[in-house]
Amino acid sequence: MSALPPCILHIGSDTACYGCEYLGDPRSAGRLSCTRRRLDGGQFLFMQGDARSQIFVVKTGTVRLFKMLDTGKRQIIGFKFAGEFIGLGPDAKHGYSAQAIGETELRVLQAAVFDAVAANDPQILWKLYEAVATDLARAHELALTIGRRSAAGSMAAFLLEIEAHTGAHAGSTATLSLPMRHADIADYLGLTHETVSRLLATFRRRGLIAASGRNGIVLKHHALLRALADGHPIGALAG
Amino acid sequence: MSALPPCILHIGSDTACYGCEYLGDPRSAGRLSCTRRRLDGGQFLFMQGDARSQIFVVKTGTVRLFKMLDTGKRQIIGFKFAGEFIGLGPDAKHGYSAQAIGETELRVLQAAVFDAVAANDPQILWKLYEAVATDLARAHELALTIGRRSAAGSMAAFLLEIEAHTGAHAGSTATLSLPMRHADIADYLGLTHETVSRLLATFRRRGLIAASGRNGIVLKHHALLRALADGHPIGALAG
DNA sequence: CGAATAATTGAAAGCATTCAAAGTGGGTGG
DNA sequence: CCACCCACTTTGAATGCTTTCAATTATTCG
Numbered sequence: 172m173s174a175l176p177p178c179i180l181h182i183g184s185d186t187a188c189y190g191c192e193y194l195g196d197p198r199s200a201g202r203l204s205c206t207r208r209r210l211d212g213g214q215f216l217f218m219q220g221d222a223r224s225q226i227f228v229v230k231t232g233t234v235r236l237f238k239m240l241d242t243g244k245r246q247i248i249g250f251k252f253a254g255e256f257i258g259l260g261p262d263a264k265h266g267y268s269a270q271a272i273g274e275t276e277l278r279v280l281q282a283a284v285f286d287a288v289a290a291n292d293p294q295i296l297w298k299l300y301e302a303v304a305t306d307l308a309r310a311h312e313l314a315l316t317i318g319r320r321s322a323a324g325s326m327a328a329f330l331l332e333i334e335a336h337t338g339a340h341a342g343s344t345a346t347l348s349l350p351m352r353h354a355d356i357a358d359y360l361g362l363t364h365e366t367v368s369r370l371l372a373t374f375r376r377r378g379l380i381a382a383s384g385r386n387g388i389v390l391k392h393h394a395l396l397r398a399l400a401d402g403h404p405i406g407a408l409a410g
Numbered sequence: 411m412s413a414l415p416p417c418i419l420h421i422g423s424d425t426a427c428y429g430c431e432y433l434g435d436p437r438s439a440g441r442l443s444c445t446r447r448r449l450d451g452g453q454f455l456f457m458q459g460d461a462r463s464q465i466f467v468v469k470t471g472t473v474r475l476f477k478m479l480d481t482g483k484r485q486i487i488g489f490k491f492a493g494e495f496i497g498l499g500p501d502a503k504h505g506y507s508a509q510a511i512g513e514t515e516l517r518v519l520q521a522a523v524f525d526a527v528a529a530n531d532p533q534i535l536w537k538l539y540e541a542v543a544t545d546l547a548r549a550h551e552l553a554l555t556i557g558r559r560s561a562a563g564s565m566a567a568f569l570l571e572i573e574a575h576t577g578a579h580a581g582s583t584a585t586l587s588l589p590m591r592h593a594d595i596a597d598y599l600g601l602t603h604e605t606v607s608r609l610l611a612t613f614r615r616r617g618l619i620a621a622s623g624r625n626g627i628v629l630k631h632h633a634l635l636r637a638l639a640d641g642h643p644i645g646a647l648a649g
Numbered sequence: 650c651g652a653a654t655a656a657t658t659g660a661a662a663g664c665a666t667t668c669a670a671a672g673t674g675g676g677t678g679g
Numbered sequence: 680c681c682a683c684c685c686a687c688t689t690t691g692a693a694t695g696c697t698t699t700c701a702a703t704t705a706t707t708c709g
Contacts, residue, residue, distance in 0.1 A: 238550060242641035244558040248550045260543040261536075267550060296535035297500070303542045304499040310549035311477060311487045311506060318556040318600030319483040322697065353656065361557030363698060368657055402481035561665065592688070602666060607689055624674095 205278045216257060216269035216277070223265050223282050226258035232275025233350045237358065238267045247359040249309060250351060252336065256302050258282070272351050317361040320402065325360040326370040327399035330380065334390060346387040444517045455496060455508035455516070462504050462521050465497035471514025472589045476597065477506045486598040488548060489590060491575065495541050497521070511590050556600040559641065564599040565609040566638035569619065573629060585626040 205228075210216070216227055219238060227234075234251040248267055251257050257269050289295040316328050333347050349356075353371075354364040362370075374380045379396055381389045390396060399405055444467075449455070455466055458477060466473075473490040487506055490496050496508050528534040551571070555564050572586050588595075592603040592610075599606070613619045618635055620628045629635060638644055 238554045240554070240558055240563075240641035244641055246554040246558045248553050260546070261540045262543070262547070266547050290536060291532050293530050293532050293535055296532055296539060297529060300535060300539050300542060301500045303539060303546055304501070307499070307542055307546045307549060308501070308505050310546060310553060313553050314487050314549060314556060315477045315479070315485040317553060318597075319479055319485045324479075352654095358557075364656080365658085365699085366697065368655095369697095372657075402479040402483055591686095603688080604667085604690085605665060607687095608665095611689075 205280050208277045208279050210271040210275045210277065212271055212273040212275075214271050216271070217265050218268045219265055221265050223258060223260065223263060226256065226280050226282050226285060227269070228278040228280075229253050229255050229257065230276040230278055233272040234269055234275060235272050235351065235355055236267050236269050245358045246361070247355055248313065249306070250355075250359070259299060259303055259306075261286075272355065313359075320400065322360075322362055322366055323370055323373075323405075324399050324402055325362065326356075326367065326374070327379075327396040329356060329360055330388070330390060331393075331396055331400055344389060344391075346383040346389050349386045349388055444519050447516045447518050449510040449514045449516065451510055451512040451514075453510050455510070456504050457507045458504055460504050462497060462499065462502060465495065465519050465521050465524060466508070467517040467519075468492050468494050468496065469515040469517055472511040473508055473514060474511050474590065474594055475506050475508050484597045485600070486594055487552065488545070489594075489598070498538060498542055498545075500525075511594065552598075559639065561599075561601055561605055562609060562612075562644075563638050563641055564601065565595075565606065565613065566618075566635040568595060568599055569627070569629060570632075570635055570639055583628060583630075585622040585628050588625045588627055 207230075208227075210232075216234060217223075217225070229251050231253055234257060235247050236249045236251065236257070237245050237247040239245045250272075251269075258265060260266075289299060312328075312332070316325050320328060330347070333349065334343075337345070337347060351359075352364075353367040356362075357364040357367045360367070371380070375382065379390070379392045381391055383389045395405060446469075447466075449471075455473065456462075456464070468490050470492055473496060474486050475488045475490065475496070476484050476486040478484045489511075490508075497504060499505075528538060551567075555567050559567060569586070572588065573582075576584070576586060590598075592606040595601075596603045596606045601609075610619070614621065618629070618631045620630055622628050634644060
């Protein structure tokens with residue numbers, strides 16, 4: 172058993188790290204310890220090109236990861252929710268920026284220490300391997316979405332992805348929380364925020380989804396959303 | 411030092427594995443060994459959903475990795491060249507298909523054995539971590555390309571990516587080999603093969619590139635290609 | 650309550666696609 | 680060796696999906 176904080180040993184687990192109080196704990200002396208940080212919406216965890224000096228675990232809130240072109244066009248490459256790691260990788264610099272969406276609580280680890288500990292611990296390395304592989308599978312799915320799905324198909328795939336990530340067994344009627352703005356969804360799916368607005372309005376009108384409170388959405392017709400995501404037209408959805 | 415084939419210890423190195431002859435070697439008895447396989451163009455290494463029973467290293471040739479929608483639309487998520495690993499990951503099933511482009515020679519490893527050996531070897535695990543992280547960074551770049559670059563910008567980014575991968579110091583005048591068909595490039599960049607053809611024709615007409623033999627291309631104007639990839643218009647390239 | 654940010658909706662424009670057809674090249678078999 | 684065939688590439692024209700531009704409404708926050 173590694174003498175490491177639970178937040179490391181349970182990478183990817185939603186409930187991990189919440190009781191982790193290694194800072195100042197004698198067990199962690201000279202080893203890995205994690206500190207806390209609270210960020211307001213819009214604040215950066217790090218920016219593309221920054222030295223990878225720290226890695227993070229989201230405790231509460233949501234973080235957007237993105238890359239930008241010279242011209243200012245932004246591509247969001249992922250959203251990170253509670254329990255997820257941010258900033259993993261062997262590189263010396265971050266390849267993308269990470270920014271809080273709304274108020275966010277984080278656990279912070281020093282990358283140098285973390286890497287040194289991990290480098291000799293197969294258990295941790297396997298966790299890292301799994302975590303990065305999970306991100307990779309998601310990135311592949313994103314490429315499929317952006318590159319080959321229609322705008323409506325992308326939107327449907329996004330809603331189903333969020334639902335799946337929420338852990339809710341597909342087909343449930345639970346309310347999904349969409350903490351990000353339309354512009355974020357647009358920059359994730361390769362669309363514009365106007366198109367996202369129109370698509371959500373259409374989905375609502377057609378009864379595919381229903382609004383639920385401030386940022387809430389309920390999926391009312393999984394089969395049709397799935398069909399859309401799979402590339403089927405669903406007779407002139409423009410209605 | 412791990413008692414493992416060079417092809418494992420040098421993941422990502424172009425020249426690795428070429429002299430690896432562990433099959434039948436007493437040193438590898440009961441341990442990891444790799445076999446050879448030769449594939450013709452169009453043959454599959456594995457298909458999406460297949461059990462991940464084997465992993466591969468490309469010796470010669472090129473492999474395309476892709477996902478498909480029900481409707482047949484295909485998104486290529488990466489090309490794999492000599493020296494690169496295919497099929498890594500902790501999952502029980504492959505999340506995408508892998509298919510040879512033209513004649514291809516491979517090294518084949520049994521996943522179960524490989525995983526068992528790797529799971530206790532920090533040196534190998536770190537290599538896997540690096541390999542998957544590299545793929546992840548590429549997938550993020552692909553998302554940026556598909557989602558936020560214009561067709562011309564995507565094409566320029568693709569050419570520069572191939573050049574960078576070839577190892578040629580950017581700015582050289584060496585000939586790039588494009589072993590894949592236009593349809594492959596199109597399915598990688600989220601375009602159609604007609605658009606790829608038009609774009610390459612335009613780049614040639616404008617002197618950005620020059621043909622060189624059957625599948626060869628020479629980049630003649632890196633600065634302009636870079637500018638295009640960065641999102642700059644370059645005055646109505648339609649000429 | 651007022652300013653600023655975000656979302657919605659409409660109308661027009663554009664970029665890439667789709668549909669269509671001709672051209673090219675390599676491989677095979679007579 | 681040449682003709683034929685097939686797959687890929689190229690080019691043209693028209694369509695259309697999404698974007699862009701613009702204006703209004705809603706919401707947040709000081």
